[in-house]
Amino acid sequence: MSYALEINNLKKVYSGGTEALKGISLKVNEGDFYALLGPNGAGKSSTIGIIGTLVTKTAGNVKIFGIDIDEDVAIAKSMLGVVSQEINFSQFEKVIDIVTTQAGFYGIKKSLAKPKVENMLKRLSLWDKRNDQARTLSGGYKRRLMIAKALIHEPKLLILDEPTAGVDIELRREMWTFLKEINTNGTTIILTTHYLEEAEQLCRNIGIIDQGQIVIDTSMRDLLSKLDVQGFVLDLEEPLDKAPAIDNYSLRLDDPLTLVTAINKDSSINKLFDELNKLNIKVKSMRNESNRLEELFIEMIKK
Ligand code: ADP
Numbered sequence: 420m421s422y423a424l425e426i427n428n429l430k431k432v433y434s435g436g437t438e439a440l441k442g443i444s445l446k447v448n449e450g451d452f453y454a455l456l457g458p459n460g461a462g463k464s465s466t467i468g469i470i471g472t473l474v475t476k477t478a479g480n481v482k483i484f485g486i487d488i489d490e491d492v493a494i495a496k497s498m499l500g501v502v503s504q505e506i507n508f509s510q511f512e513k514v515i516d517i518v519t520t521q522a523g524f525y526g527i528k529k530s531l532a533k534p535k536v537e538n539m540l541k542r543l544s545l546w547d548k549r550n551d552q553a554r555t556l557s558g559g560y561k562r563r564l565m566i567a568k569a570l571i572h573e574p575k576l577l578i579l580d581e582p583t584a585g586v587d588i589e590l591r592r593e594m595w596t597f598l599k600e601i602n603t604n605g606t607t608i609i610l611t612t613h614y615l616e617e618a619e620q621l622c623r624n625i626g627i628i629d630q631g632q633i634v635i636d637t638s639m640r641d642l643l644s645k646l647d648v649q650g651f652v653l654d655l656e657e658p659l660d661k662a663p664a665i666d667n668y669s670l671r672l673d674d675p676l677t678l679v680t681a682i683n684k685d686s687s688i689n690k691l692f693d694e695l696n697k698l699n700i701k702v703k704s705m706r707n708e709s710n711r712l713e714e715l716f717i718e719m720i721k722k
Contacts, residue, residue, distance in 0.1 A: 421449075421482070421484055421485030422446045422447055422448060422449065422482070422484075422485075423447050423448060423449045423450075423451065423483070423484060423575065423576045423607035424445065424446070424447040424470070424481070424482070424483060424576060424607075424609065425445070425446050425447075425481070425482040425485075426443060426444055426445040426446075426466070426470075426479065426480075426481050426482075427444050427479055427480050427481075428442045428443075428444055428478065428479040428480075429442065429443050429444070429466065429469060429476060429478070429479035429480075429481065430442050430476065430477045430478040430479050431462070431465050431469065431474065431476055431477050431631075432477045438631055439462045439465040439631055440462045440465055440466065440469075440476075440477075440479075440631045441630070441631040441632050442478075442479065442632075443462070443466065443479075443628065443631070443632060443633050444633070445626055445633060445636065447607065447609055447624070448607075448624075449484070449575075449607055450602075450605065450607055451607055451608075451609075451623055451624055452598075452599075452602045452607075452608045452621055452622045452623050452624075453607075453608070453609045453610075453622060453623070453624045453625070453626065454609075454610055454611075454612060454617075454618035454621070454622035454624070454625045454626070454639075455609060455610070455611045455625075455626050455627075455628060456611070456612060456613065456615065456618055456625060456626070456627045456628070457611075457613070457627055457628035457629055458613065458629065459613070460630075461628045461629050461630065461631070462628050462630075462631045463580065463611040463628060464503075464504065464580055464611070466628070467501065467503065467578055467580050467611065468503075469481060470483070470488070470499070470501070470578060471496075471499065471501040471503070471578070472488060472492060472496065473501075473503070482495075483495040483496075483498050483499050483576060484498050484575060484576070486498070497525065497572065497574070498574055498575045498576055499574050499575075499576050499577075499578065500569035500570050500572070500574035500576070500577045500578070501569055501577075501578045501579075501580075502562075502565045502566050502569045502577070502578070502579040502580065502582060503565075503580050504580045504581055504584065506561060506565070507565060507568070508553055508564065508565070508568060509553070510552070510553050510554035511552055511553070511554060512552065512553055513549065513550050513551065513552060513553070514540065514545055514548055514549045514550070514551055514552075514553060514556070514564055515536060515540065515549040515550065517553060517564065517568060518536045518539060518540065518564070518567050518568055518571055519532055519533075519536050521568045521571050521572075522535060522536060522571045522572065525571070525572035527571070527572065532571075535571060536571065539567045539570060539571055540567060542597065543563040543564075543566060543567050543597065544563070544593070545560065545563055545564060545567060548560065558585050558586065559585075559586040559587060559590035559591075560590075562582060562583070562586055562590075562594075563590075563594070566579070566582070566594075566597075570601070574606070575605070575606060575607060576606070576607045576608075576609070577601070577606050577607070577608050577609070578608075578609045578610070579598075579608070579609070579610040579611070580610075580611050581610075581611055581612055581613070582594060582598070582610055582612075583595075583612070583614065583617060584614075591617075595617070595620060595621060598610075598621060599621065608621075610622070618639070619639065619643075622639055623638060623639055624636075624637070624638050624639065625637060625638070625639050625642055649681070649682055649707070649708075650679065650680065650681045650682075650707065650708025651679070651680050651682065651688065651705055651706070651707060651708055652673075652677060652678075652679050652705065652706050652707075652708050653677070653678040653679070653680065653695075653702045653704075653705050654676060654677060654702065654703045654704045654705070654706075655675075655676045655677070655678055655700065655701065655702060655703060656701040656702070656703045657676075657700075657701065658675030658676050659672055659675055659676075659678070659700065660675065662678060663695070663698050663700060665691065665694045665695070665698075667686060668680055668682065668686065668691050668694070669681050678700075678702075679708060681708075
């Protein structure tokens with residue numbers, strides 16, 4: 420069986436000299452829902468740009484369902500839909516025309532395109548807006564329009580670059596439901612995100628990329644089971660301008676009144692309170708940080 424995506428030793432050096440990818444290799448199984456996670460500047464968009472042939476690679480190869488993009492780009496691309504971060508449609512066209520034109524690019528006949536476009540716009544709650552100019556849509560609906568455009572030729576592999584960045588919580592959850600549904604129906608999905616909750620909710624497997632290298636490539640379940648830290652959010656009585664440094668504890672200031680910590684199973688929260696007390700930092704209340712993946716991520720990035 421071939422993989423939905425197979426990347427070997429992919430390198431990218433931008434013209435200014437930035438080494439964005441230092442030879443990454445990845446395999447994504449057919450039917451998978453895979454998260455590519457990493458901090459800003461890690462190389463996620465560069466990777467996606469190369470897969471979608473918008474960015475030229477410096478070295479390495481990319482296969483989509485066994486087809487090397489260097490050997491048969493048209494066939495490879497017919498199996499791929501990419502939703503990038505940048506708007507990729509004319510803002511002055513109508514929603515329905517944008518998706519219909521895209522169907523035309525893939526040789527879908529007008530008679531066939533019509534019901535397909537209607538179905539896609541309905542599934543993405545865009546049907547009522549079909550005659551609106553794209554520029555009048557909110558950010559979340561523009562993102563949906565890009566998804567409709569990417570899916571109209573029914574690609575077997577869908578790649579989304581931060582699909583829910585800047586999208587409000589309700590639309591985000593709707594989008595999750597939609598993506599889960601098309602994955603269940605057979606579409607392999609890869610998404611990049613730095614919303615860790617998103618990866619935890621949706622994805623079966625996960626790759627973490629940092630500074631142009633894959634640092635973790637595993638199943639979500641394994642990753643979470645390795646977790647031996649628990650996160651706490653401390654609400655402070657008085658504002659701080661930076662997180663205090665306390666030996667053996669990682670502390671992050673989310674805002675002047677909110678201190679976040681990830682505590683190892685073998686460290687004590689009481690000891691932390693003692694140390695904070697010594698520094699005259701008073702905690703008003705405390706709650707559990709619910710996102711375990713995020714704690715892991717904080718731990719990992721510190722290493
Ligand atoms: P991510 O998507 O994970 O935030 P990117 O792939 O966008 O990471 O960026 C990886 C690195 O490559 C960063 O250092 C970024 O500044 C650099 N980079 C990205 N695009 C370009 C470009 N067009 N020209 C030069 N450098 C770039």
